Amino acid sequence: MAKPRKTLVYRHAGVTRATHWINVLALTLLLMSGLNIFGAHPALYWGQKSTFAHPWVSIGAEDKGDRMIGVIQIGSAKFDTTGVLGYSGKVGSREPVAFPSWATVPSFRDLADSRHWHFFFAWLFVINGLVYWLVGLAGGHIAKDLAPTGADLKPRNIWHEIVTHARLKFPKGEEARRYNVLQKGAYLAVVVVLLPLMVLTGLCMSPGFDAGAPWLVDFFGGRQSARTMHFLTATAIVGFILLHLFMVVASGTWNNIRSMITGRYAIVPELRDVP
Template structure:
């Protein structure tokens, strides 16, 4: 391919050695992806700052300050300070990680350590301000992504598995376990596991996260009292918000791990420029 031909608008380009570059992500998908990365990072860190002001989770309409179902804190064990996580009355020692961590060389009572919160020092007001700003930016960015996804074939192509893909769902699971990454024609589209995962994240986990967050707002509760009925109380909404956030963190960890294992440069190029190298079709052996 000549240099002039390479500059022509196309959704596919051949490379020396037989590999092929395909246009995997549109500009809107790439832009909203990176805005989400920024928003979710700021939301997680500021959210942990907010949680530290009341480091326990409850269910229903009111908090149980005496014996909450889930809590992170600090006390003494065998005459020494310790951090703990309490789950329905069972305490687990988490000294140095949760409940009691080092700050400026001294053990400090904090549910989550300073390096995980924004700001690092305890400041509920600043944490809430940061959280609200990036929460609304996240919602606006999500609306842009949803409008684009429904206006184009994006959701139907990348979120809905085909019948053929579902028939080979077991094989896709085995390939993931064995870290076998597709090449050639197979790499042009997401497999069934990827599509179902993205569907659950975009249409189940993220809306649940946002709705639970809105339910904790007295102003929105006044305007939409149905939110409290939906979750059965503000404390339940707070717990759902917390667990949905950490479900999202787990998804991101797995997502980043697969990006690293399947090719950092290729994956990053596709999410920055849109171009993805699908490689060559594996040779079949008679």
């Protein structure tokens, strides 16, 4: 039997590819500068004000007499995170800092510079997102490629996709030409819920914006609640990115990267489709 020949199909338009890579840059620098900003006061609260004695989560260092350890506290539970969170660096030269230097921009503690980095890439991210949305809506990309169909939402189909993805079995043939319901759901959750939520809660951190639109801070339950939700949203986006990268590697690293660079995606036909 002849080996099935791969077919190259045009999967991603130029605007989709360009905005994707700009997002990679913007989100990376937003995360790293955001960690530096958070490191200035590595604790989170709910409500309008910071109750310093009762954060719901905090990162810090504790002196154990003979040694210093890094600690993350969630509620009443404490975890030793020495070397990663709270107290990190090379052995023998560790210092009390929320996040290791390799994870932050700049690599040293500098609240002013990290805010400059954060604000610049935040605006780049917002403008890039608006371009994606406007072009995607006008060109039909969002309605055609991301909106689930009635067939997608059938419980039997959803369960099938969950099982096949758990087994790392990926679609071939005609099914590989389009996103499945799990991909559509994940992408929509990010672009419709998580990313806008991150932007809106981020705006609540700006005193100037708060003065002009105090209702937005009230909508999120207070400035500290907005800060907490900003951090949790960013964490959820990081989780999505890690899962996304895993699936990219598991389903074919080069094929996926090529499709996001050139737009061309190689499809292997099902054996039953081969004459």
